Amino acid sequence: MSTTGVLPRQMLKQLCDQGNITGISDAYLNPASIDLPLADEAYRLETIFLPLAGEKVRNLLPLVGATPHNFDNPFEVGVPYLIRVEGKEWELPSMVYGYANPKSSTGRDAFFCRSVADGVDMYDALTGTPWSGEQWVLARPDYFPVSAHPGLALSQVRLFDGKSFLDDLHAEQAIRRHGLIFDNAGRKMSFQETRRHADSFLLTLDLGGSTIGVRKGRFYILQTNPIMVPPYLSAELRAIDPRLGEFRSHAAGYIDPGWGYGKNGEGRGRPITLEVIPQEDMLLRHGQIIARIRFECMKEEPDIPYDSAASNYTDQHTPRLSKHFARVEDEGVIGWECSGTRQVLDLSKVGHYNPYDFFTPILRK
Numbered sequence: 001m002s003t004t005g006v007l008p009r010q011m012l013k014q015l016c017d018q019g020n021i022t023g024i025s026d027a028y029l030n031p032a033s034i035d036l037p038l039a040d041e042a043y044r045l046e047t048i049f050l051p052l053a054g055e056k057v058r059n060l061l062p063l064v065g066a067t068p069h070n071f072d073n074p075f076e077v078g079v080p081y082l083i084r085v086e087g088k089e090w091e092l093p094s095m096v097y098g099y100a101n102p103k104s105s106t107g108r109d110a111f112f113c114r115s116v117a118d119g120v121d122m123y124d125a126l127t128g129t130p131w132s133g134e135q136w137v138l139a140r141p142d143y144f145p146v147s148a149h150p151g152l153a154l155s156q157v158r159l160f161d162g163k164s165f166l167d168d169l170h171a172e173q174a175i176r177r178h179g180l181i182f183d184n185a186g187r188k189m190s191f192q193e194t195r196r197h198a199d200s201f202l203l204t205l206d207l208g209g210s211t212i213g214v215r216k217g218r219f220y221i222l223q224t225n226p227i228m229v230p231p232y233l234s235a236e237l238r239a240i241d242p243r244l245g246e247f248r249s250h251a252a253g254y255i256d257p258g259w260g261y262g263k264n265g266e267g268r269g270r271p272i273t274l275e276v277i278p279q280e281d282m283l284l285r286h287g288q289i290i291a292r293i294r295f296e297c298m299k300e301e302p303d304i305p306y307d308s309a310a311s312n313y314t315d316q317h318t319p320r321l322s323k324h325f326a327r328v329e330d331e332g333v334i335g336w337e338c339s340g341t342r343q344v345l346d347l348s349k350v351g352h353y354n355p356y357d358f359f360t361p362i363l364r365k
Helices: 011-019 057-064 104-108 168-177
Strands: 034-044 081-085 096-100 111-117 135-141 153-160 200-204 211-214 219-229 234-239 272-279 282-285 291-296 333-338 360-363
Touching: 034 135, 057 081, 096 104, 096 111, 104 111, 104 272, 111 153, 135 153, 168 291, 200 219, 211 333, 219 291, 272 291
Parallel strands: none
Antiparallel strands: 034 081, 034 153, 081 135, 096 153, 111 135, 200 291, 211 282, 219 272, 219 333, 234 291, 333 360
16 A cells, blocks of 8 residues: 555545535545535636636636526537536645546536636646635536536546556556456456556557547547556546547546456456547547556555445446436447537436437447
């Protein structure tokens, strides 16, 4: 176990109980992250922005043409919005900092989402010595209108007390012990068989042996070969090197400890869902490099790892749309494509929508 690293659920709860974190009930605590519920304050913007160091987000509203948004109306395609995160100002301990990601369902719904925080001059970060202030979410639907309401969470934040990225020695030990990377047949890959880039492993595309063409500007749900995140690690997808192709490989990207591990270590990994946006027309082939993932040590194992908790994705083995859509368990479907629709997706409705009203299935050839 690392002396520093990602804070687990039980330590996040302590920060809530101590008042360092406000507005968060136990229902918003994950194995190693905090869901950020929306408050009832939202604005339609003329443009997105970043605060400069030391600036409060609220003071910048006139600068970006902010007008109040009524949650009774859907968020319009292509329009940026700013929504406050529930709770009073957080006051993190001096050694604790955070990074945010969109939630998995947010990414799969093509809902562009970045976090901005008081005094922080970068997206998706809570940094400072110590950090305190309000958090906000910049959100923009890109392919269909989206309806949301206060209390829903679009993003999540992880807290750390120091960096503890998995080095080669500990990565090889973890692979020998449990396996981290699996091939498309579910076989545990040895450390020597894996491909690395800096501090990350490279993941490949699982198209069931097929080849597909993707179009510039469209949105695709695809998947990687299986990976496992043992309970003493967490993981995050990182931006792909542009030398591997001009595309965005994911929109969410955080993987909680226990993913693909099973309740008692019996798991054999699970694919990672990708939200791919090509910047040019491309031919994608089964087995080509599509993403990279970086593992990081937990400070402690969470009291409830991912595969022991309730989730919509613990039995995911094919490319799956967000929890808002009815499930399609068809082994012939190797992905989904969206070019846009005017139909509104209400994020409060789970399992409600027909996938074929928003997406076109990509079938194995």
